[in-house]
Amino acid sequence: MRRSVRGRKRNPATMSTVSDLETGDIDRLMADLGAAAKAAARQLAATPTETKNAGLRAAARALRAATPAILNANTRDIEAAKAAGSPGAFIDRLELTPERIDAMAAGLEAIADLPDPVGAVIDSWERPNGLAISRVRVPLGVIGIIYESRPNVTADAGALCLKAGNAAILRGGSESFHSSTAICAALSEGLAEAGLPAGAIQLVPTTDRAAVGRMLTMTDVIDVIVPRGGKSLIERVARESRIPVLKHLDGICHVYVHGDADTAMAADIVLNAKMRRTGVCGAAETLLVDRAGADRLLKPILDALIAAGCEVRGDNAVRALDARALPATETDWETEYLDAILSVRIVDGVDEAIAHIERYGSHHTESVVTESSAVAERFFAGVDSAILLHNASTQFADGGEFGMGAEIGISTGKLHARGPVGAEQLTSYKYIVRGTGQTRP
Incomplete structure (x- = not known):
């Protein structure tokens, strides 16, 4: 039965809470x-x-x-x-x-x-x-x-x-x-x-x-x-x-680790981007690793993630390099987990990383880890997201971290804000x- 408050004079600033109204x-x-x-x-x-x-x-x-x-x-x-x-x-x-x-x-x-x-x-x-x-x-x-x-x-x-x-x-x-x-x-x-x-x-x-x-x-x-x-x-x-x-919109955020990335830096950034707080919209949901550096980079990154309790879901190339990764499905690439789960894919360079982000991303926040300013600029020019970072965690996608005091949210549209x-x-x-x-x- 619906509760009726009809006939009462109400002050919207002091009204008692109600859960079911006519x-x-x-x-x-x-x-x-x-x-x-x-x-x-x-x-x-x-x-x-x-x-x-x-x-x-x-x-x-x-x-x-x-x-x-x-x-x-x-x-x-x-x-x-x-x-x-x-x-x-x-x-x-x-x-x-x-x-x-x-x-x-x-x-x-x-x-x-x-x-x-x-x-x-x-x-x-x-x-x-x-x-x-x-x-x-x-x-x-x-x-x-x-x-x-x-x-x-x-x-x-x-x-x-x-x-x-x-x-x-x-x-x-x-x-x-x-x-x-x-x-x-x-x-x-x-x-x-x-x-x-x-x-x-x-x-x-x-x-x-x-x-x-x-x-x-x-x-x-x-x-x-x-x-x-x-x-x-x-x-x-x-x-x-x-x-x-x-x-x-939802935060399907990516970290792309280029083949020349510093191993320790890459592991630290990915771990923080995923695991600092998994339930925030700036949490990384997909890791893209350059094939040119995968033999060197992938294992230390996955070691850090798995030790922190993260479930890793990888494509065939990832699983061939590290059997601890579970199989990733097509759905994983377009999922905002908001949990300790990360999908991982091997890509052939920055252009394939850009193409993946364009296909599956939500235009929220993406990071590139690279020692090359030219690669970073190529990534910035090619990715159409609201926030792009170079050698930094996606968890900086926050109004307070931008010096705004706080935020209502991250706008992924292009008009007004x-x-x-x-x-x-x-x-x-x-x-x-x-x-x-x-x-x-």
Whole structure:
């Protein structure tokens, strides 16, 4: 039986959480959230940098103070996930620790320390008729973020939207619902301390999937939708949304080890790229090794991976060189494992590596390990992905590591924003034209 809350007057900033609503209730709930967000966006667009930064720092303090409550909420989510038989990599993405909560708070403080993108002059010039034209950054408005198991996205996304003068409507996954609710409560406390509107950062307070469908049609309120999660979520949002979508597709990331690579460096990079955290989108899923150096390079790399508990799946050439590799299938090359599994293939040089990445990759993040700057430049020119690295781990695919404080995700599209999406990428621009009485003939 569906629970009805019809007839009640609801404050979207303080509404108690509900899991199952009637269609009319969902519509009114989302309308309330939307009205509060739109009003907040108008206020935030004109809010001074100092006030936004004060709100972010107060939110960081509130997060740290709420650590026990957040951990208790996270325990509920973890227990439910384990009871549902969720794999270890999923649990790792979901789990919060005091250190991870402190890292979230530090991310908010780092965002506060960044330059404010709003009002920044991107370019300016003067026309022969004396008109002075400038292109100036402005907020996007209201941003809807739909994400799955990572509760830290609640803090990162909300903070980045605020820094860029946007209001955020956050719809986290049901698996992280209690964690995200506790995090959002702490953020709201900090914003209130700084005098910022309650509608600046709001979490959709229901796990009902109908809320996602309604969110994707709110064209009069939401300016951009940002989905972050698995392929099915992204595909649904792209298919159903009537609002522009900033896509964050899956991370089928590659490391290509060229024949001239330093053996120790290659082993260290591959091990870190795969095993540092297997459940992040920047984790390597496929290793490509140049045939010219495979006899020297493959065994030390696989030794390190297998010792760390990684399952290796290789093509026939890999298995001929190292029998510990399990057989790889065609499906392996196009799979984002998000687990301690790595597919490995022998390729004939950089061009074949590029061809493999183009066929099977998701245009996310790729790394080349080589001593040759010419090979690295060939790789950079030939691979069409958002992030390319030379002699570095793919796990650097992260807004914090790029100096952005945090990120909403890694955009794999080409329009508006690409790569880590930080505060600057959450702005648009407008033209300011100053004259002295000019009229057009």
